[in-house]
Amino acid sequence: MNPTTEQKTAISETVRKHKEFLFPAVATYYQEPVALVKGEGEYVWDDAGTRYLDCFGGVLTVSVGHANPKINAAVVNQVNTIQHASALYANKPQSDLAEKLAEITPGKLKKSFFSNSGTEANDTAITAAKLATGRHEIVVLRHSYSGRSATALSSVGHSTWRPLPSQVAGIVHARAPYCYRCPFHLKPESCGGACAEDVKDVIETATTGEIAAFMAEPILGVGGFIVPPDGYFERVEEITRKHGGLFIADEVQTGWGRTGDKWFGIEHSNVKPDIITSAKGMGNGVPIGWTIATAEVADKFPGLTFATFGGNPVSTAAALAVVKLIEEEDLKTNARAVGNYLREKFDELKEKYPIIGDVRGRGLMQALELVKSRETKEPAPEVVLKVFEETKRQGVLIGKGGLYGNVIRTGMMLNSTKDNVDELVAALDKSFAEI
Ligand SMILES: Cc1ncc(COP(=O)(O)O)c(C=O)c1O
Secondary structure: OOOOHHHHHHHHHHHHHHHHHOOOOOOOOOOOOOOEEEEEEOEEEEOOOOEEEEOOHHHHOOOOOEOOHHHHHHHHHHHOOOOOOOOOOOOHHHHHHHHHHHHHOOOOEEEEEEEOOHHHHHHHHHHHHHHHHOOOOEEEEOOOOOOOOHHHHHHOOOHHHOOOOOOOOOEEEEOOOOHHHOOOOOOOOOOOOHHHHHHHHHHHHHOOOOOOEEEEOOOEOOOOOEOOOOOHHHHHHHHHHHOOOEEEEEOOOOOOOOOOOOOOHHHHOOOOOOEEEEOHHHHOOOOOEEEEEEHHHHOOOOOOOOOOOOOOHHHHHHHHHHHHHHHHOOHHHHHHHHHHHHHHHHHHHHHHOOOEEEEEEOOOOEEEEEEOOOOOOOEOHHHHHHHHHHHHHOOEEOEEEOOOOOEEEEOOOOOOOHHHHHHHHHHHHHHHHHO
16 A cells, blocks of 8 residues: 555654653654554554564564454453553453463462553562562662563663663672673583572672562563573572562563463473462553563462452453463464474574574564674674665564563564564565675
8 A cells, every 4th residue: 555645744754742741751662763654464554554573563562463363352351341440359251261261370379469561570570579578679680681670770781772770779690691692701612500590699798688679670681682592590499599589570561372382481481480470461551561470479478468350351361362362372372383383584684694693482482682792792783784674675663672672572473473573583684685
């Protein structure tokens, strides 16, 4: 469809108003920002009528396709039945979802608290861990992202996402398990798990020695899909428990089958988290945050707690429909199969283009780290920007991340096909060739 003059005006109007009336910190991708007006399955349309293959799903949030008819039906049905109840009353979608989540989560995780975002989910987890242990210190990872509240911001491991210094005391950052850029300049085959041992070092030197929890993303999402080496989380769990702490897995990006075969990213390790948090893909775009804990932890949360929209019937009906759909359509398996195919194609691109320094990820969470030279590993964020413009021209939307902004991230939908992958890879191949 060719854009009409009126639609072209609409583009500039939407973007102009965005620039004039929103905080400038609400930054958009692309030299000429895209205003999206429609989504269907794997595709989105801008207000000039241009169609794009959406390979980032609004940051791994549209998990089962835009305007998925089954999810939409659940939402519409719920809106027409009862939209809001508040936690002062029980509601069926919330109760049914909580029951289902207790069934699909690993170990003894049982009791849920629903909120509105990943930030709130992590805040709830940290508060619960402090209350359950009677301790106050939390170990997190450098290169991590946790959200925007005072607590979450204090946990973030990226200067770019920290407009203020730590506002909450007692949160300390261990080195990231970032093998491609090992913080200890060691090789994975002979490092002796130095990054896991750093958690011990940080606890012994930067805390009272007794912590409330260790919290990490199973794959560091905003950090550029950093995948910790095998055995990392097992050793960290051992250290954490020795120092009295609980294990919190932040599954905001890695949950819901995204990493293939398993519901949660942490299930690829032999670790039993005491708390899992999530948001994003859980609602396929409907706002929801979620914290689940063992009964032992949840039961120690005293007094009253309340989030007006937490457990909202519409959000929880959507999330329940997402979980059922992933199950019915076996999307965890699809994420593994299509994700492996994508990984093969990314590895082939790496063979072809020296600018690609590293390929990493799991399932349908795959990234390319771009460097000026494979020897120096100097980050190449300016090339990422060029690839962005070029792939956009070819009708494909991708994501980026990493501390240096030099990582191309993809979070294709869990029901993506190999044809979708071919479309993405062809656009990337052409872009790298042009650049
Ligand atoms: C791993 C992780 N945790 C927490 C958050 C915060 O979630 P929200 O933006 O919904 O508050 C994000 C957001 O990107 C995230 O990636």
